[in-house]
Amino acid sequence: MIRSISKFLTASSTQRGIIAVIIFLAFWEVCSRSNAWFGIPIPWIGKIPAPTSVVAAWIPLLDDAGYWSSWYLSAKRVFSGFIFAMLVGIPFGLILAVNRTAYGIMFPTFEVLRPIPPLAWVPASIIFWPTAEMSIAFVTFLGAFYTIVINVLGGAQSIDQRFFQAAKSMGSSQWDIFKRIVLPGTVPSIAVGAAVGMGITWEVVVAAEMISGGGSQSGGSGGGLGFFIWNSYLGGSYQQIVVGMISIGIAGYISSAIIRTIGEYFTPWTRR
Amino acid sequence: MKTRGQISIKDVVKIYDPDGAAVMAVDHCSLEIAAGEICMIVGPSGCGKTTLLNAIAGFHSINGGSIYMDGEMLCGPGKPKATPGSDRIVVFQNGALFPWKNVLDNVTFGPVMQGKLSAAEAKEKALSMMADAGLSGTENNFPGELSSGVRRRVEIVRALMNDPAVLLLDEPYRALDSLTKSVMHEALLDIYYKNKVTIFFITHDLQEALFLGNKVAIMTSRPCKPKKVLTVDIPYPRSYSVVTDNRFRELMEETSEAVHEEAKKSFAAGEREG
Amino acid sequence: MGTSSNVAFAVKENKLLSVLLAPRLYLMLIGFILFLGFWHFAVDVWKLPRFSQMPGLISVLKEWTNPDPIYGLSIYTAEYYTHIVASCIRVFLAFALATALGVPLGLFMGWSIKVREYVFPVFEMLRPIPILAWVPLAIIMFTGLETPVIFLAFLASFFVTTLNTMLGVESIDESYFRAAQCLGANDRQVFTNVVVPGAMPFIFTGLQISIGVCWFSLVAAEMVSGQYGLGYVINNSYTNVRYPTIIIGMVTLGFVGYSTSAMVRMVGNRLMQWRMREIAMSNN
Numbered sequence: 001m002i003r004s005i006s007k008f009l010t011a012s013s014t015q016r017g018i019i020a021v022i023i024f025l026a027f028w029e030v031c032s033r034s035n036a037w038f039g040i041p042i043p044w045i046g047k048i049p050a051p052t053s054v055v056a057a058w059i060p061l062l063d064d065a066g067y068w069s070s071w072y073l074s075a076k077r078v079f080s081g082f083i084f085a086m087l088v089g090i091p092f093g094l095i096l097a098v099n100r101t102a103y104g105i106m107f108p109t110f111e112v113l114r115p116i117p118p119l120a121w122v123p124a125s126i127i128f129w130p131t132a133e134m135s136i137a138f139v140t141f142l143g144a145f146y147t148i149v150i151n152v153l154g155g156a157q158s159i160d161q162r163f164f165q166a167a168k169s170m171g172s173s174q175w176d177i178f179k180r181i182v183l184p185g186t187v188p189s190i191a192v193g194a195a196v197g198m199g200i201t202w203e204v205v206v207a208a209e210m211i212s213g214g215g216s217q218s219g220g221s222g223g224g225l226g227f228f229i230w231n232s233y234l235g236g237s238y239q240q241i242v243v244g245m246i247s248i249g250i251a252g253y254i255s256s257a258i259i260r261t262i263g264e265y266f267t268p269w270t271r272r
Numbered sequence: 273m274k275t276r277g278q279i280s281i282k283d284v285v286k287i288y289d290p291d292g293a294a295v296m297a298v299d300h301c302s303l304e305i306a307a308g309e310i311c312m313i314v315g316p317s318g319c320g321k322t323t324l325l326n327a328i329a330g331f332h333s334i335n336g337g338s339i340y341m342d343g344e345m346l347c348g349p350g351k352p353k354a355t356p357g358s359d360r361i362v363v364f365q366n367g368a369l370f371p372w373k374n375v376l377d378n379v380t381f382g383p384v385m386q387g388k389l390s391a392a393e394a395k396e397k398a399l400s401m402m403a404d405a406g407l408s409g410t411e412n413n414f415p416g417e418l419s420s421g422v423r424r425r426v427e428i429v430r431a432l433m434n435d436p437a438v439l440l441l442d443e444p445y446r447a448l449d450s451l452t453k454s455v456m457h458e459a460l461l462d463i464y465y466k467n468k469v470t471i472f473f474i475t476h477d478l479q480e481a482l483f484l485g486n487k488v489a490i491m492t493s494r495p496c497k498p499k500k501v502l503t504v505d506i507p508y509p510r511s512y513s514v515v516t517d518n519r520f521r522e523l524m525e526e527t528s529e530a531v532h533e534e535a536k537k538s539f540a541a542g543e544r545e546g
Numbered sequence: 547m548g549t550s551s552n553v554a555f556a557v558k559e560n561k562l563l564s565v566l567l568a569p570r571l572y573l574m575l576i577g578f579i580l581f582l583g584f585w586h587f588a589v590d591v592w593k594l595p596r597f598s599q600m601p602g603l604i605s606v607l608k609e610w611t612n613p614d615p616i617y618g619l620s621i622y623t624a625e626y627y628t629h630i631v632a633s634c635i636r637v638f639l640a641f642a643l644a645t646a647l648g649v650p651l652g653l654f655m656g657w658s659i660k661v662r663e664y665v666f667p668v669f670e671m672l673r674p675i676p677i678l679a680w681v682p683l684a685i686i687m688f689t690g691l692e693t694p695v696i697f698l699a700f701l702a703s704f705f706v707t708t709l710n711t712m713l714g715v716e717s718i719d720e721s722y723f724r725a726a727q728c729l730g731a732n733d734r735q736v737f738t739n740v741v742v743p744g745a746m747p748f749i750f751t752g753l754q755i756s757i758g759v760c761w762f763s764l765v766a767a768e769m770v771s772g773q774y775g776l777g778y779v780i781n782n783s784y785t786n787v788r789y790p791t792i793i794i795g796m797v798t799l800g801f802v803g804y805s806t807s808a809m810v811r812m813v814g815n816r817l818m819q820w821r822m823r824e825i826a827m828s829n830n
Contacts, residue, residue, distance in 0.1 A: 016660070017667035024668045044687045104573025109581045115803035117762040119769060120777070120796050123784035127599045127792075199674075207678035207766045211781075226678065233682035241682045249675040256674070331724055356727040368725035372743035372820045381739070382729035416824025434729065 025051050049239045054246075057239035066223075070244075073223040074205055075251060081140030082194075082201045089145045090190060093152025098182060110149065118143040118204050122211055136208040143204040144197035148190070151197075155189020156182055191263030198259045202252040225251070276359075277437035277470030278307040278342050279328065285336030286323050297323045299495035300337065305487065307342075307437075310464065310471040312481035314531060315491030316538030321474045324496070325440050328472065329362050330354035341437065358382055360438040361431040365446060367423050369415040375402075375426055376411040382434040394433070401429050405463060421452045425459060432467055441473040445480065454512055457483055465509060478531050482523050483515060490530050493538040500530045601789040609790040617788035619779065619795075629795075630802060632774035633764060636692070637806065640699035641760050648707030648756075649749060655708070656715025657741050669708070677702040677763045681770055695767040695775075702763035703756045710752025714745030747821060750814030757810050761803045776802070 008014055032050035035041040049057075061067040096103045096110075118139050125135040159181065167177050209226025225248045232240035286298040297320035305311045315321045326332040328339055328346065330353060338348025346354040361382075369378050379402065380394035389397065402408055405425050415423055424444050431439055445453050457480065464471065475481050481488050482504055490500040506519055514520055565571060582603055588594045589602035609615050613622045620626060655662045655669075677698055684694035722744060726736045768777025776799045783791035815822055 013659075013663040016663040020664040020668050021671070047687050048683060101573060104570055105577040105580070107577075108574040109577040112578075112800065112804075114800075115758070115761075115807065116796050116800040117765045117803070119762065119766045120780050120799050122769070123780055123792050124600070124796065126784070127789065128596065130596075202674075203676040203678065203762075206676040210678055210681065211766070211769055226676075229679055229682060233685070238682075238686065241686075245675050245679045245683070248679050249671070252674040252676065329724070329728065356724070358728060358730040361728045362724065364721045364725065366721065368719070368721040370722060370725075370740070370743070371824065372746070372818070373739075374820075381726075381731075385726075385732075385735050385739075386730040414820040414823055416820060430729070 049242055053239050054242045057237070058243045061240070061243060067228070070223050070225045070228040071247065071251065074209065074225040074248070075255075077136060077140060077205045077209075077224065078198075078201050078255065081137055081205065082144050082198060084137070085141045085144035085148055085197060085201070086194065088141070089148035089193075090152055093149040094156065094182065094186065096149070097153055097156030097186070098178065110146075114146050118146075118200075119207050119211070122208060136205070139208050140201055140204050143200045147197040147200055148193040151189045151193025152186055155186040155193075158189075159185035188263075188267050191260075191267055194263060195256055195259050198256050199252065202248065202255065206248060276307055276342055277305075279303075279305040279438065279470065279472070280340040281305075281324070281328075281337075282340070282348075283337035284324070284327065284334050284339060286320070286327065286332065287335045290335065296495040298327075298334075299497050301497040302337075303489055303498055303501070305470060305472065308468045308470055309487055310473065310485045311487045311489065312485030313472070313474045313489050313491060314476065314478055314481045314527075315474075315496055316476065316493050316531075316535040319491055319494045319534070319538060320496035321491055322442055325362070325442055325472065325474055328354065328438070329360055329440055330356035358386065358434040359436050360440055361434060361436045362440040362442065363424070363427050363431055363444050365442045365444065367415070367420070367427055367444075369423055369427055369430070371415050374412050374414050375407075375418075378415070379426065379430045379433055381430065386434075388434075398429075398433060401433060402426075404466060405429050405459065420448055421456055424448075424456060428460070428463060432463065432469070436469060438470045438472060441471065443474050443476065446476075453480070458512060460484065461508070461510060478524065478528055479515065482520060482527070483510065483512075488527065490527060491534070493534045493541065499534065500527065502527065599789070601793055606790045606793045610794050617783070617791045619791050626794075626798075629774055629776055629779050630798060633768070633776045633799075634802065634806075636696050636699060636775065637757070637760050637764055640696045640764065641703050641757055644700050644703035644707050644756065644760070645753065648704045649711050652708040652711025652749075653715060653737075653741060653745065656712040656745065657737065662712070669705075673705045673709070678766050678770075681767065684767075685771060691771070691773055694771065695764065698767040699760045699764040703760040706756040706759050707749075707752050710755065711745060711749050714748025714752070715741055717748055718744035746814075746818055750810070750818070753810050753814070754807055757806050758803070761799070761806070765799065 028045065028048070029050050029052060031042040031045040032048055032053075034046055096107055121139050121142060122135070125138045126132065129135040129138060163181050163185065164177065167181055172180070205224070206226035206229075209224040210230045225244055229241055229244035229248075232238070232244060281301060281303040284298055284301045286296070288295040288297055301324065303311075313321050313324070323332060327334050328341075330346070333352035334347055335352070339346045339354065340348075341360070345351065346360075369375075370381070373381070376395065376398060379398040380389075380391070383389040383394045383397070384391055399408070399411070402411070405428070407422065407425055407429065410418060410422065410426070415426070418426070427444075428439070445456050448456060461484065471484075473481075473484060486504050486508075488502055488504060489498045491497065492499045502523070504523060506514055506517070586603040588597045589600050590604060609617065610620050611622075612620045615623060618625060619629075651665070655665055680698055680701060681694070684697050688694045688697060718740065722740050723736065726740050731739060764775070765777035765780075768775040769781040776795050780792055780795040780799075783789065783795060
């Protein structure tokens, strides 16, 4: 274990990566402080709060319950929207894949609705659903739903025809074929769709939190990291904006990693 | 008669992942190939024959021994990896015609890239070589539109356009059915008679080896070295009827025992195809 | 036997006829009718309580085709097209910039291990941050109303394009590089003759996803801060209680978004004739 860690740290690829990150942070710091130190304001990048000030603002937040509850609220929305999208999307995708009549009826409508960005549904969603929470959940659901269905369809359609032929020649029933060929054959695509869908879900949740918590709609749902960022902006604490951004980045990365690991667990045959 | 393309493989050793799994692919292998000879390398799956080819071509380094071509060292002590070049051109197992270029652009790629011929000159030479190989009319097709057999021939012509000393063929006909294969064999020999390049041909098909080659080297299972090397004394030009001749049958008898023995060892060891 | 097989043959040969007689067309229409029908019935006929505030299908259609619309936007008003054009110009600028920067960066990251080792870690650190989380920062950084919006759409598009391009280069079979080396190509020639064309299929798939993401981000940005554009229309119509216009905005968005994706796909198909023919061959 120690040997592989030290191998990782001394590898040239890791070292280059670390150097690049350090240069990036240093560049950022200098540009942000340039006006204060040298009297030379740097456009655009110069207006971003410096990394050191961001860290300074972050430390007190680690003790703040409100900060962690933002994490909790966003994560809750992401996972509930995501799970709901999986629960509806996977069966829906599978039905479209195996039944040609269902595909013929439902897929064109699905395809016509898909180009409408999930966020464009926010006002309609707010009008329709009784609570703000449910309207966010609906929009979140939509985001991941499209991706999952497309991936499930693609996965089912790419299953080699010969597997079906082999199964039929061995006397399998329709249900058997579904259970033993279509389902396992689609799992890798479901895994990919889930990973991508998770990323989209975070985008939508953050956006919805900002739009319904900030924007022009008030009296909205409380909290969440998106709301935290918007609120920090309105309150003028710019360092907290960056703290919020990085927090979401970390949260999103962890969620994707969890999904990917689960996906790999269910597809042992793709491991080399 | 060509005098280029003499290859000396001396005591070559190749170990994959020397600090880790240390898998020896080639074990002190020595082989002499005369200029203008067709040398067939026969062996079971995964025995290391492709590694040898890659070493000659310059895609893999070697851990010991040396390889010389026409008296000059390709790789050896102090230079573990040969430099790939158009004097030794590889024809790949699954074909490597650029799918995004049409046949003519593929075939003229070598000379044009190296600046040896102008586009017009290259086109002229390409068309004539393609005509010789029976490929006229395919210039504007893309490889994706052609059958595997045709694609292989195009790839060989692409190689020959560069006037190489050696052609390195890595089981090029493996994926073809036996009917197409026999046609391909005669086509290859046709090309050989006209160009007399040295041919280093890897195969697992003993009949293919004996039909095409004048030197046949039967390799052991991994790690590979020559188990048995013989000369096929059937004169060129050979037609396919040769396969039923007595002399051919004798050679098959001599060699099939050796090949089968190594194949069984390889199978027992669970080797994967290269 | 003779006449029916003749008819079948004639139907196949006549494309229009074969489309009209195929069940596919009717299933599709059934799907649309079910969807629109449900919407209409839920709002206007059965008057389901949940749908009480929703604009009905008829009112939306009436408004959309009204030469003098109640809420100011229909296919007859100039303002409608102003908004469409505003959004389209922004998407065009953002997408063009993202492609111009992302494709070369992706190509270099895929081709040179050194470049990848330096750039990829920083890239992967920034990528997980949702685009909308950049809104306040974008407003702080850039003055004016247009630039932040275009910046956000650009950013989303940029990440997707670069990543897909890089994956495209990595997907190229090793044999093609080796063949090029054997045939005497130098590095620059390998780049132009193998790397770029080889990565094209992935690049274009990436571009299709990229333009979708571009619209996604643009709409979001417009909803939060903007003065023209379809996202603004949707948001504004909500706050000013002009509900049918919301639907008009959504449908227009879907239609325009789809058209731009289709355009990208068509350009890709033109540039990759070789692939089209290959696919045609394998389908036969």
